[in-house]
Amino acid sequence: MNIRLLCFIFSLSISSFYAAFAQRTVPVTGQNPNQQRNGEGLDPEEEEGGQRKSLLDDSTRMVYGPKTSLYFYEKDIKRNNLILYPQDTALNNFHNYDPVAKSNWKYQNLGNVGSATKPMFYEIPDVIGTRSGFSAYDLYYHAPENNKYFDTKSPFTEMSALFGGGQRNMLDIAFARNINSRWNVGFDFHTIRARKTLNPVARDDNMVVQNSYSVHTNYRSENGKYWLLANFSRMLHKVNEIGGIIPPDVDSTSVYFTYEDAKVWLSNTQTRDLRQEQRAYHEYSIRDELQIYHIFDYKNKDLAFDAALNTSDSLFYPKTRYNALLDSSQFDTTMNRHNFREWGNEVGFKGSFKGFYYNAHAKFRGGRMKSPFYPEGESNNFNEVYLGGELIGKISEKWSISADGEYLIPGAFRLHGLFISPWLEVDYTKAVYKPAAMEQMYFGNHYQWDNAFDNVGVDQIRGVVKIDFQKIKLRPSLTINRINNYVYFNEERIAEQASGEAFMLIPGLKASMRIGQKFQWDTEVIFTQITGESGDNFRIPKLYGNTKFYFDSPMFNENVYVQIGLDIRYHSDYLATAYSPATQQFYLQNDFNVYAYPVADVFLNFRINRTRVLLKYNHLNSGLMKDEGYFVTPDYTGYKSFIDLGITWYLFD
DSSP, rough: OOOHHHHHHHHHHHHHHHHHHHHOOOOOOOOGGGGGGGBOOHHHHHHEEEGGSSSSTTTTTTTTTTTTTEEEHHHHHHTTTTBBBBBOOOOOTTOOSSSHHHSSSSSSSSTTOOOOOEEEEOOOSSSOOOOSSSTTTTTOOOOGGOOOOEEEESEEEEEEEEEEEETTTEEEEEEEEEETEEEEEEEEEEEEEEOSSSSOSSSEEEEEEEEEEEEEEEEEEESSEEEEEEEEEEEEEEEEEEOOOTTTTTTTOOTTOOOOOBBSSSSEEEEEEEEEEEEEEEEEETTEEEEEEEEEEEEEEEEEEETTTSGGGGGGGSSSSSGGOOOGGGGGGEEEEEEEEEEEEEEEEEEEEETTEEEEEEEEEEEEEOOSSOTTOOEEEEEEEEEEEOOOOOOOOSOEEEEEEEETTTTEEEEEEEOOOSSSEEEEEEEEEOOHHHHHHESSSSSSEEEOOOOOOEEEEEEEOOEOSSSEEEEEEEEEEEEEEEEEEEETTHHHHHSSEEEEEEEEEEEEETTTTTTEEEEEEEEEEETTTGGOOOOOOOOEEEEEEEEEETTTTTEEEEEEEEEEEEEOOOOEEEEEEEEEEEEEESSSBBBOEEEEEEEEEEEETTTTEEEEEETHHHHHHHSSEEEEEETOOOOOOOEEEEEEEEEEE
């Protein structure tokens, strides 16, 4: 990090602190009718230090702040359970800014912000129907169904920036304002600029460049019976692939853990993931016990892969060029193109009656996967009809039971039940879901297949016991999975369906302990045992753990809140899946051991008024272990020692 960048960051921090202290203005009067539907969430800022702060200043005038710029989610509106959340000013886990770190490192990636990812643990797909199958960059996409909608008393702006070591930078901006008490508009903007951590050839030789944005609005009629939420989102995610480090047994001059001087496979290969989505939710209330609603959703995912085969990049790919028979240029350049488009309409009725919420709906979903190299007459179109419903019974504030289900005509379904009590949570899911479109049919230049896979079946039961003492909270858990007909990518990087079943037994423990008045210890441990005929198709470390020990206390007469401590993560040895840039898929391999290695980060999080700042030193134990470093994916090393600086601040006028 050079002197000019440090000066810029320092100036930015000082100006943001000034803005944070300066914002105490009087709002316009008027109550948004949206707030009459349920209570507001708690402001994290108010609970720190053991005292609740008033929204009124010494002149008894209301001031703008986290409790006057609230947000909510579509899912809560749909369930007649509007929760208005204040802006987050908490420091917990703030030092883990990028998406993989924010998940407590439960995603496998390629050792850089914005690189391809997959969940470390098995997850049931949200969609039981046809999916694209290209999900390597899902973690970096802000999907409209999960976006925030705002209710603000004044113009609201959130600005966040991560200045990561090695020029791994992220910028996030959100803006919202009420046109009137019933109508709000806003937008979000996100960027990633992540320089290659392996073999960059120039200062701005980026591995990842992303620009994404969304525009959103929500409106409620004057009588409160009609509500509209609408959103448009777009993401362009570009990756300059490196293919990993050339193994020393392939090239004797190649050495692991030289980072900037590493010899990598690819320097002329690019991947592009372009996504655009339009979504609208609206409902009309006939009476408290009955509302009708409609959801429209249109998604377009355009994927491109380009590789210059007249360079040394050709050594990374198979010699066979399937598409060269149709396009002679494919001998020298691979240009794989896939477009996945879908549109859906969901119509239903819902309501609340004597403490119970109910929903019944029908959904039509259509779409297609398209590629210029599909055989003539071959198509990958789908039209799907779903019937579903949900029932939630809230017995009290701490006791509830719910059930939901969806049936895809014919042959696929999802049933889910959830029980919540003060001391126990149990949920059960039984599902049969379709294989992804690209798992069924793929015609790239280097790999091709045309399959007729059966649907995948899964049974999952999860339970969490809640044990609370005065300063200790324990959450022992157990997850049991049974999966059959699982689709995976084999050692040849080809989609394949397992013939047998896999069983997973996953006990875990989350614990948090307050030590004295100013120290906190949080830890999580997960053990995974996999058996069954197709058990080897899942590559999950037997032992996963992360722990944080930190000082956590207000200082300087409670004007500054501080967390400073050590964050350690660990997993046992395992034969992790490798990554294929040509197909954007992780596939099985049996030669490379991603060995056990504890990674320690030291962090400082602090907050002045509503401005949060993070300072993190990544991989503190670099050079202190038996091994020179660690791997996250075969032939992809994890971070070397980096210093990250981040800042988030709010403007409420």
